[in-house]
Amino acid sequence: MHGSRRKLKVVLMTIMTAFVFIIVEISRSTSQNKNGHKIRIPTKPFWAKLTPNDAFWNRQQQKLDHLNNPILNGPNGSFGGVLPDWLNDTVVQDLCEPDYKVMTQVKNFSLLPDRFKDFLLYMRCRSYRMVVDQPQICRDQPFLLLAIKSLASHFDRRQAIRESWGRAGVLANKTIVTVFLLGKATAVDHFPDLSPMLEYESSMHRDILQWDYRDSFFNLTAKEVLFLEWFSTRCPNASYIFKGDDDVFVNTLLIINFLKGLSPAKSQGLFVGDVITNAGPHRDKKVKYYIPENIFVGRYPPYAGGGGYLYSGVVAHKLFGIINRVPLYPIDDVYTGMCLRKLGLAPEKHKGFRTFGIEEKYRNNPCAYKSLMLVHPRSPQDIIKIWAWLKDPALNCQ
Ligand SMILES: *[C@@H]1O[C@H](CO)[C@@H](O)[C@H](O)[C@H]1NC(C)=O
Ligand SMILES: *[C@@H]1O[C@H](CO)[C@@H](O)[C@H](O)[C@H]1NC(C)=O
Ligand SMILES: *[C@@H]1O[C@H](CO)[C@@H](O)[C@H](O)[C@H]1NC(C)=O
Numbered sequence: 359m360h361g362s363r364r365k366l367k368v369v370l371m372t373i374m375t376a377f378v379f380i381i382v383e384i385s386r387s388t389s390q391n392k393n394g395h396k397i398r399i400p401t402k403p404f405w406a407k408l409t410p411n412d413a414f415w416n417r418q419q420q421k422l423d424h425l426n427n428p429i430l431n432g433p434n435g436s437f438g439g440v441l442p443d444w445l446n447d448t449v450v451q452d453l454c455e456p457d458y459k460v461m462t463q464v465k466n467f468s469l470l471p472d473r474f475k476d477f478l479l480y481m482r483c484r485s486y487r488m489v490v491d492q493p494q495i496c497r498d499q500p501f502l503l504l505a506i507k508s509l510a511s512h513f514d515r516r517q518a519i520r521e522s523w524g525r526a527g528v529l530a531n532k533t534i535v536t537v538f539l540l541g542k543a544t545a546v547d548h549f550p551d552l553s554p555m556l557e558y559e560s561s562m563h564r565d566i567l568q569w570d571y572r573d574s575f576f577n578l579t580a581k582e583v584l585f586l587e588w589f590s591t592r593c594p595n596a597s598y599i600f601k602g603d604d605d606v607f608v609n610t611l612l613i614i615n616f617l618k619g620l621s622p623a624k625s626q627g628l629f630v631g632d633v634i635t636n637a638g639p640h641r642d643k644k645v646k647y648y649i650p651e652n653i654f655v656g657r658y659p660p661y662a663g664g665g666g667y668l669y670s671g672v673v674a675h676k677l678f679g680i681i682n683r684v685p686l687y688p689i690d691d692v693y694t695g696m697c698l699r700k701l702g703l704a705p706e707k708h709k710g711f712r713t714f715g716i717e718e719k720y721r722n723n724p725c726a727y728k729s730l731m732l733v734h735p736r737s738p739q740d741i742i743k744i745w746a747w748l749k750d751p752a753l754n755c756q
């Protein structure tokens with residue numbers, strides 16, 4: 359009894375001595391570098407004064423970074439606690455009211471194509487009312503949640519997916535849940551009123567999620583943000599998410615096998631797809647992805663093409679946690695790349711994701727699809743045909 363106490367005392371003394379030694383070493387090394395020179399510790403702020411970027415998106419990012427950094431923002435910050443007008447956003451009305459200030463804040467606003475004007479006026483709005491929800495759809499805790507971006511009028515594409523790679527239920531002993539993400543096909547965009555048919559479809563299949571906003575290309579980023587919010591409340595326990603377009607073929611069997619084979623470390627941080635690196639904004643007005651200089655300057659971070667990518671529930675929660683720190687960008691897959699970069703993550707390229715299609719000569723070769731995870735684009739008929747090939751037990755590929 360007595361002996362073991364003494365042993366304990368000796369051990370404790372040794373540990374304490376070691377600590378003192380470490381602390382002394384740390385304080386020595388912080389005030390002197392290895393050449394014995396004194397290290398100067400700055401007494402005043404040493405960072406450069408922030409100058410507003412001319413490009414609107416970049417400036418909004420500067421603003422968010424600044425407002426979220428208490429040091430830069432405090433009395434000792436770049437502006438001595440008094441924010442210049444371009445950073446001072448204290449008088450904000452409802453974020454979902456059109457923001458008419460952009461008309462003067464964006465250089466040459468009046469010369470922009472309409473879709474940019476619409477985007478900029480509503481860029482701050484991130485919450486739209488949900489009009490169709492499926493609150494119970496994830497009660498069986500899916501292994502894989504398939505979230506498919508669709509448009510109201512794409513009935514045939516959705517049905518083809520339900521009958522093939524996106525069939526909800528159990529596949530390869532794993533639970534699959536499928537949801538289709540929709541906004542509103544509005545009269546402004548000359549869409550016919552399909553709402554009664556959509557209602558019928560929704561009551562038949564109970565897999566439609568719809569929000570009350572205009573479903574346009576530049577609003578796909580809103581769709582991303584709304585989906586992440588929905589995920590975090592309605593489906594937080596899904597292990598993995600595939601998010602993609604409704605005109606892709608997905609080899610769900612291969613994806614499940616791939617996911618089953620991941621190490622726990624790899625699976626947590628998973629984000630794979632057809633990753634594009636070193637890209638930047640298109641400056642040609644005729645391209646769908648055109649972005650003018652007064653909106654964005656700089657390069658894009660690595661991002662996975664929006665045709666379809668696969669990521670873990672852990673990453674989805676992280677993304678949801680960061681979206682308010684990144685201003686909405688008109689191109690949804692680039693936006694997701696920007697959010698990943700903000701998290702210090704990078705998407706990983708997987709050669710099974712073919713968002714740019716495959717060689718024509720393999721188009722009708724069933725075996726070509728066996729080793730691919732995603733092929734874009736494919737028609738509803740192609741989707742059904744390819745799925746039948748893959749499910750055929752007689753299919754023999756070497
Ligand atoms: C600001 O700087 C002064 C002097 O460097 C320091 O005493 C003070 O604690 C700082 N205040 C804040 C809020 O960082
Ligand atoms: C922002 O502007 C308002 C109104 O002009 C002003 O009252 C407020 O002090 C400013 N805030 C900061 C942090 O400078
Ligand atoms: C605004 O448009 C005018 C006329 O097209 C052009 O000369 C000018 O450079 C533009 N300014 C900016 C900041 O883009």
Ligand SMILES: *[C@@H]1O[C@H](CO)[C@@H](O)[C@H](O)[C@H]1NC(C)=O
Binds near residue numbers: 531
């Ligand atoms: C199916 O999954 C369950 C639960 O994860 C597991 O216990 C069972 O062994 C699996 N069956 C097969 C055939 O893999």
Ligand SMILES: *[C@@H]1O[C@H](CO)[C@@H](O)[C@H](O)[C@H]1NC(C)=O
Binds near residue numbers: 474477480572
């Ligand atoms: C996005 O949706 C909002 C709400 O419906 C709409 O006012 C805005 O014009 C849309 N933006 C674009 C770029 O279509």
Ligand SMILES: *[C@@H]1O[C@H](CO)[C@@H](O)[C@H](O)[C@H]1NC(C)=O
Binds near residue numbers: 496499593594
């Ligand atoms: C998710 O899992 C947690 C912990 O297992 C559980 O408490 C929660 O109810 C689950 N949520 C849903 C929506 O299934």
